[in-house]
Amino acid sequence: MKRTVFTGGQVFDGTSTSLADVVVEGRRIVDVGVGLDGDDAVDCAGMSIVPGLFDCHVHVLIRDLDVARSEQEPYSLPYYEAVRNLSLLLDQGITSARDAAGADAGVRRAIEKGLIEGPRLQLALVMLSQTGGHSDLHLPSGGSRSMAMMMPNPGRPRAVRDGVDDVRRGVREILRAGADAIKVATTGGVMSVGDDPRHAHFRDDELEVIAAEAAAAGSYFFAHAQGAEGIKAALRHGARSIEHGYHLDDEAIDLMLSTGAWLVPTLSATQAIVDAGDRGVPIAPESLALAREALDAHRASFARAVDAGVKVAMGTDSPPYGHPSASNLDELQLMVRASSMTPADAWRATTASAAALLRQHDLGAIAPGALADLVVLDGRLADLGGLRERIRHVVIDGRRVR
Template identity: 55%
Template sequence: MTRTLFHGGTVYDGTLAEPGEADIVVEDGRIVEVGRGLDGDERIDCTGKWISPGFIDSHVHVMVDGIDILRMMGTPFSLSFYEAAENLRKTLDVGITTVRDASGADLGVKEALERGLIAGPRLQIAISMISQTGGHGDDWQACGAHVPLFVDHPGRPGGVIDGPEEARKKVRELIRMGADVIKVATSGGVLSPRDDPRHAHLRDDEIAMIVSEAQAAGISVMSHAQATDGIKAAIRNGVRSIEHGIYLDDEAIEMMLSEGTWLVPTLHAPRAVIARAAAGAALPPAVVEKAHMVQAAHDDSIRRAHEAGVKIAMGTDCGVGKHGTNLDELGFMREVGMSSVEALHATTQSAAQLLGIDHDRGRIAEGQRADLVVLDGSPDDIEGLAHRVRGVYQDGALVSGEPSAGSAA
């Protein structure tokens, strides 16, 4: 069996430990040794570079690539699946080897990746977001028409429910369709037309039913939760991760610490909406106004949660913004007080723990899957990281990058 040696680089292992020089040996898609002075049948020279576990983005939407309502209305339905293939490729090219799609992608997209029909990160899917009438997932517009972000189809049902029994049935339907995680909206949001991100949505009995049905199937629940009361309702009823967490107060932070709830900040998202609007994207004025309204509160909430010790996993909401810009999130994390190694940990081991895959990936250690990224520079510097990616590996095989920057010599 061929031993592939990654030699001479600085290794960031996915934990909070400081990076150090080490060799990595890969056999049959797995890391079998990490240390100094190792040997191999094939050698990849990483001198002057550093190596990380494959990055993980815990919150993306691969079926869209930047929100523009008029453009989306003029896009043929099936085109989004071809665009998803391109979005997945862009994501892989910046070193992200696993993503969790927070609604939009269906089982067919996941199977296309698993069969090797398209290239991209490993994928977990939520399929559709569960929302109340008038909530973040309700696409009704004031003109009386429905303008969906994701059109319903046989593999992706609508997610609007009211009451515990409708919630129960919707979770079971999504699980039947292949959902790896259930997503619920426990507050309003920025992109939705007729709600307020400061308002809580769904009642405790509805959220509790969603969590109970998901747990019965052995999967977890992620919550779009921006409003303070919506965040607390999600935590109180056993949701595993709070997505966005814009209006966290001290009590909500203490609840997250007590329950071990993860936070997926998506600092990228409001910035992307503002940038898209400035570039001329067709977005309703109310959406742009909400994006400006939430950004300062969002940054402050994530800063305070980090200082308190809340578990953080990197997620971007790319799809709202452009795919391939995912690693900008690490810089935004630095801006709210996280160190470089903490930001890297959030997109490696911590994200793997959130997704329930830490037994398989997220670290550079013996037995872990050899999903690796080789980069120029130093792990202390995470600015402009995407432009420094030189080789991306899945199961030890080069899947993106120039052969001279990553293949066996």
């Protein structure tokens, strides 16, 4: 079997950095050290080599934040846009991602069969929500929004559930449809008009059954949670990760530490909404006001969580793919600017920590025996600027795909 050696790069192994060579044979890394040889050599002098990158919160069926436009387009169009969005993730070295609602099992299967290109993809399918919650498409007029990524279909069960029995059935239907994890909205959200991100959603008996059904299937649940009470409710019932976390208080941070839950901050998401509004994208005034109000609180909560030692995994909530300057990798710079995180901490959140969150134990590291997902980029890792343009090689399963 052919051995490919990536020579002379600064290797970040998921924990620390050193000058080394990396040898790939078949699907796996077989050696890391100095002076190694192989059948083919890739000169990485002046470059950095990192494990394949993770984004733990994407929505590959979404192009941008223009809901009014998307509601006027054919139902199937987002699936074709997902083909481009998945390719854009690979362009940025993101070799593993968790789609946090929208994509169904067919999207994942198309990647696995080689029909389309994309990262290793885990799925939530839908976001469970109570009536009047973040997934409820009801409008004051009596009609409903027609967002393709939220509408039930044969591969995407109904998201809005109320009461213990309905919630239990919902979890089982979602797992039956091929979900890797269960996503639950334990608060309202910014982009769903009519609910408030500070209000807690679902009661304890509903969350208890969600957690129990996910665990019985060997899965877990993670929570869209922005307000403090909804965050704490999710954590008390065993949420594996908190997504967003706008309003973390001391009790919430203590719960994250005691339960070992991850924070997926998605700093990009709040910033993207504000930026889109400034560019004239037709975002509901209520949503734009909530995003502007949340911006500083979001960053402050994240900084406090980092200082306390909460585990962090990188996730973006998909910055608008339709905007040419958007990059998921901007999240690394945002995390460092908003907190005491170092660039090395940000890389760890995007590799080893994210792999642990998603239970991908063969990924997130450069070490003998690990699956050969690698990214080679120009320059030093301490410089987080222009990462998208600095990508030179992307390897998945030992195959160079970029």
